[in-house]
Amino acid sequence: MAKQYDVIVIGAGPGGMTAALYASRANLSVLMLDRGIYGGQMNNTAAIENYPGFSSVMGPDLAEDMYKGSTQFGAEYAYGSVESVEDHGATKVVTTDTETYETKAVVIATGSEYRKLGVPGEETYGGRGVSYCAVCDGAFFKGREVIVVGGGDSAVEEGLYLTQLASKVTVIHRRDQLRAQKVIQDRAFANEKMNFVWNSNVEEILGDDKKVTGVKVKNNQTGEETTIDASGVFIYVGILPKTEQFTNLGITDKTGWIEANDHMETKVPGIFAIGDVRVKDLRQITTAVGDGGIAGQQVFKYIESLADNGAAVK
Numbered sequence: 001m002a003k004q005y006d007v008i009v010i011g012a013g014p015g016g017m018t019a020a021l022y023a024s025r026a027n028l029s030v031l032m033l034d035r036g037i038y039g040g041q042m043n044n045t046a047a048i049e050n051y052p053g054f055s056s057v058m059g060p061d062l063a064e065d066m067y068k069g070s071t072q073f074g075a076e077y078a079y080g081s082v083e084s085v086e087d088h089g090a091t092k093v094v095t096t097d098t099e100t101y102e103t104k105a106v107v108i109a110t111g112s113e114y115r116k117l118g119v120p121g122e123e124t125y126g127g128r129g130v131s132y133c134a135v136c137d138g139a140f141f142k143g144r145e146v147i148v149v150g151g152g153d154s155a156v157e158e159g160l161y162l163t164q165l166a167s168k169v170t171v172i173h174r175r176d177q178l179r180a181q182k183v184i185q186d187r188a189f190a191n192e193k194m195n196f197v198w199n200s201n202v203e204e205i206l207g208d209d210k211k212v213t214g215v216k217v218k219n220n221q222t223g224e225e226t227t228i229d230a231s232g233v234f235i236y237v238g239i240l241p242k243t244e245q246f247t248n249l250g251i252t253d254k255t256g257w258i259e260a261n262d263h264m265e266t267k268v269p270g271i272f273a274i275g276d277v278r279v280k281d282l283r284q285i286t287t288a289v290g291d292g293g294i295a296g297q298q299v300f301k302y303i304e305s306l307a308d309n310g311a312a313v314k
């Protein structure tokens with residue numbers, strides 16, 4: 001028989017953990033499922049300086065503290081890569097790679113994943129100099145020169161983190177202006193280990209039979225092609241929603257992000273979406289946490305309304 005819960009939260013990043021905290025504190029039975037370690041993208045972040053209560057905190061440390069808080073009222077956490085969610089009205093069926101669950105409500109908090117650059121050499125040198133996580137792999141490049149591709153918050157902030165390890169960090173951006181927040185830009189321009197190559201696209205990641213040796217770059221204004229030597233290439237060119245398992249529910253927009261209202265309700269009653277996976281302007285830990293609090297409360301109201309209507313999990 002399928003295991004039963006009042007609420008299943010899919011994804012244990014900051015959004016999911018907060019939803020689990022609120023729902024379990026409202027005395028609902030809650031299961032958080034994650035296909036990785038709890039903490040989500042916070043585990044890939046070095047110093048977080050914009051989460052209230054901390055002047056600066058390491059991402060994995062904040063993840064650990066949030067996890068302790070989110071499970072203190074009885075919410076359970078389990079490994080599970082969710083493969084599908086079926087809507088049967090008052091009952092939803094959540095299937096993972098190993099289990100099937102029945103639940104009254106589902107909170108989708110699966111976040112986003114990095115976008116690939118899609119150039120020759122990216123796959124070949126994955127794990128051999130090409131990385132998407134400075135916190136995870138930066139230490140391999142101590143005293144060496146590295147390249148960061150992208151111009152957003154992730155590229156510039158993680159580039160700054162890499163200056164503590166690498167001898168030189170070269171940011172290659174396709175425009176002549178960064179997208180990153182001004183405070184991060186100012187810090188980057190003031191750091192003597194940071195260098196910028198503007199109006200340029202990485203055409204290929206170069207290497208020998210073992211590892212990355214550099215990149216081939218083309219200036220998109222002049223057409224000039226150059227080679228920049230480096231031992232590592234960190235790619236931060238944006239994010240994509242992790243929603244392919246939910247397309248059957250008809251809750252995503254044409255680019256795959258989930259549409260939810262101010263109550264975090266999707267168009268399917270009993271299915272909520274929070275955090276980065278939603279269509280929203282500001283994808284941050286604070287906004288994921290805010291969404292999670294709202295969803296935890298709304299799930300409670302939704303389940304009360306089911307009880308009022310005499311429905312029960314079958």
Ligand code: FAD
Nearest residue numbers: 011013014015034035040041082110111275276283284285
């Ligand atoms: P996520 O943190 O992405 O968590 C989603 C979870 O869902 C993951 O654990 C994943 O394993 C799980 N999951 C996905 N699919 C499935 C599935 N099918 N089955 C089971 N589990 C699944 N924000 C800030 O406020 N400050 C910062 O300094 C900051 N730095 C950042 C640095 C980088 C490099 C990046 C990439 C982002 C940064 N952000 C920062 C943004 C912030 O990390 C995100 O906005 C936030 O983590 C979103 O939380 P979330 O709970 O929505 O999703």
Ligand code: NAP
Nearest residue numbers: 150151152153154155157174175179236237238239282283
């Ligand atoms: P992003 O904001 O979408 O920035 C992606 C960057 O990559 C942009 O500069 C973009 O260039 C560039 N890019 C996109 N496709 C490219 C391609 N094919 N080739 C070359 N360059 C390409 O993504 P992000 O920086 O990963 O940030 C994701 C979210 O997390 C954002 O909401 C961000 O605010 C948040 N975040 C916050 C913090 C923080 O608060 N400290 C830190 C990290 C991330 P253009 O500028 O020309 O479009």
